[in-house]
Amino acid sequence: RSSWLLLAPLLTPPVPVITASPCSLCPEGAHRFQWIRNLVPEFGISSSHVKVLSSPAEFYELLKVQIKTAQRRVVMASLYLGTGLLEQELVDCLEETLEKSLQAKQSSNLRVSILLDYTRGSRGRKNSRTMLIPLLQRFPEQVRVSLFHTPNLRGLLRLLIPERFNETIGLQHIKVYLFDDNVILSGANLSDLYFTNRQDRYVLLQDSPEIADFFTELVDAIGDLSLQLQRDDTVRMVEGMVHPYQGRDKMAYCEIANRRVMEVINSARTRQELLHAKTFHSSQQGSSSLSQQGSQASGGLRPEPDTWIYPLIQMKPFGIQIDEMVTETLLTEAERDARIYLTTGYFNLTQAYMDLILGTRAEYRILLASPEVNGFFGAKGVAGAIPAAYVYIEHQFYSEVCYLHQQERVQLQEYSRAGWTFHAKGLWLYLAGSDLPCLTLIGSPNFGYRSVHRDLEAQVAIVTENKALQQQLHQEQEQLYLSSGVVSSSTFEQPSRYVKLWVKLVTPLIKNFF
Numbered sequence: 001r002s003s004w005l006l007l008a009p010l011l012t013p014p015v016p017v018i019t020a021s022p023c024s025l026c027p028e029g030a031h032r033f034q035w036i037r038n039l040v041p042e043f044g045i046s047s048s049h050v051k052v053l054s055s056p057a058e059f060y061e062l063l064k065v066q067i068k069t070a071q072r073r074v075v076m077a078s079l080y081l082g083t084g085l086l087e088q089e090l091v092d093c094l095e096e097t098l099e100k101s102l103q104a105k106q107s108s109n110l111r112v113s114i115l116l117d118y119t120r121g122s123r124g125r126k127n128s129r130t131m132l133i134p135l136l137q138r139f140p141e142q143v144r145v146s147l148f149h150t151p152n153l154r155g156l157l158r159l160l161i162p163e164r165f166n167e168t169i170g171l172q173h174i175k176v177y178l179f180d181d182n183v184i185l186s187g188a189n190l191s192d193l194y195f196t197n198r199q200d201r202y203v204l205l206q207d208s209p210e211i212a213d214f215f216t217e218l219v220d221a222i223g224d225l226s227l228q229l230q231r232d233d234t235v236r237m238v239e240g241m242v243h244p245y246q247g248r249d250k251m252a253y254c255e256i257a258n259r260r261v262m263e264v265i266n267s268a269r270t271r272q273e274l275l276h277a278k279t280f281h282s283s284q285q286g287s288s289s290l291s292q293q294g295s296q297a298s299g300g301l302r303p304e305p306d307t308w309i310y311p312l313i314q315m316k317p318f319g320i321q322i323d324e325m326v327t328e329t330l331l332t333e334a335e336r337d338a339r340i341y342l343t344t345g346y347f348n349l350t351q352a353y354m355d356l357i358l359g360t361r362a363e364y365r366i367l368l369a370s371p372e373v374n375g376f377f378g379a380k381g382v383a384g385a386i387p388a389a390y391v392y393i394e395h396q397f398y399s400e401v402c403y404l405h406q407q408e409r410v411q412l413q414e415y416s417r418a419g420w421t422f423h424a425k426g427l428w429l430y431l432a433g434s435d436l437p438c439l440t441l442i443g444s445p446n447f448g449y450r451s452v453h454r455d456l457e458a459q460v461a462i463v464t465e466n467k468a469l470q471q472q473l474h475q476e477q478e479q480l481y482l483s484s485g486v487v488s489s490s491t492f493e494q495p496s497r498y499v500k501l502w503v504k505l506v507t508p509l510i511k512n513f514f
Contacts, residue, residue, distance in 0.1 A: 047469040261313065331353065
């Protein structure tokens with residue numbers, strides 16, 4: 001079967017139309033996932049530039065080191081920036097690096113761009129905005145803080161829904177942290193929990209200028225569509241831009257947003273296709289002039305790529321659903337005896353993903369949070385019932401697995417670790433007969449309704465032929481799953497899994513909001 005034919009029914013106008021089959025676009029012997037480049041840019045890199053991190057502390061220390069050594073650009077996209085001492089230390093690092101750039105001979109060379117969600121970043125008196133205002137006041141020409149506001153929160157709805165609950169309508173959920181030409185992809189936010197005892201995933205792509213340029217352009221595009229934080233804590237739109245929630249023309253804003261983001265994706269895709277064509281043509285001619293020029297431009301000899309990075313963007317409010325299409329195709333095309341390890345901090349899969357998992361041939365090992373490591377565990381008010389709602393959703397899915405006699409093929413495992421919470425998301429794909437994964441997805445999506453329909457999301461597919469990198473990814477997966485137990489029918493008989501009747505009744509009505 002052709003992967004491209006499976007995508008055809010899902011195509012919408014923003015997605016480029018490809019007339020050739022995937023195989024005809026790939027040189028003989030190329031990895032089987034090159035069909036993804038029909039949708040997004042393909043970045044070929046050396047596996048030696050990829051480093052998999054394992055702990056929150058390692059992630060936090062890397063952020064500080066990268067900020068301190070940045071010379072040209074710092075670009076950070078997150079849901080929010082916390083207000084604790086560890087977050088203040090990050091802000092201090094930014095201030096120190098900006099100060100150094102001002103004092104250097106080529107003054108004001110460093111640019112800092114921060115993209116956060118408006119509703120989450122504005123929560124409370126002390127918030128992400130108040131943390132960053134001193135930087136805007138001190139370095140107005142070098143710092144930009146953009147606050148994305150979903151166009152779906154507008155009018156009477158915006159007036160009636162209180163703070164915190166308004167975050168259920170839609171968010172800026174992308175997590176990308178880049179410094180010069182180094183890029184960190186993660187699901188972690190810029191908050192003390194994510195630096196200490198909230199387990200997530202983190203991958204560093206070193207010396208990857210094309211990938212860094214792509215994510216810089218993506219964050220710039222979303223930034224242009226966002227409210228700009230001012231030095232007096234007010235916000236305003238970029239001059240000439242349609243407002244996301246004022247006025248009646250929501251469609252005009254979404255159409256502009258679609259064009260702006262797809263322009264970034266398509267221009268990068270065109271650049272990479274031209275680069276690929278020239279490189280392939282040069283190698284056919286026996287010429288190495290192009291690679292020599294590229295190595296001179298980057299300051300050194302570049303090894304042949306054995307790893308490919310594909311950025312997968314999901315922004316359903318803007319009619320962009322690339323991540324959804326690629327994920328569904330990967331699940332559909334996974335062959336018999338292939339293994340997929342899928343993890344999410346919030347187990348609330350879309351119906352389409354559930355149907356594919358239950359109806360296809362691969363083996364699945366799904367890692368999710370036990371109630372005690374759910375981020376909402378112990379929360380006050382209605383939020384305190386959210387872990388029970390996830391238990392109910394998990395129990396329903398497990399019952400369906402049992403009904404279809406799929407317990408051997410589809411296995412649920414719950415992450416449990418004293419004093420920790422769980423936020424890791426993504427998947428690892430092991431081809432039939434292989435003990436190592438050749439593909440992983442890592443980034444912000446949780447595979448749930450919110451990720452697919454409400455929020456702005458981004459992750460990357462990392463495909464590698466390199467055994468050492470495959471081993472790194474395998475060890476990452478093993479380490480996460482090591483702290484888990486297999487779910488069985490007895491799991492739901494435990495007192496901690498008791499779900500109140502009102503939660504069972506309400507969950508189907510609200511499950512699309514969390």
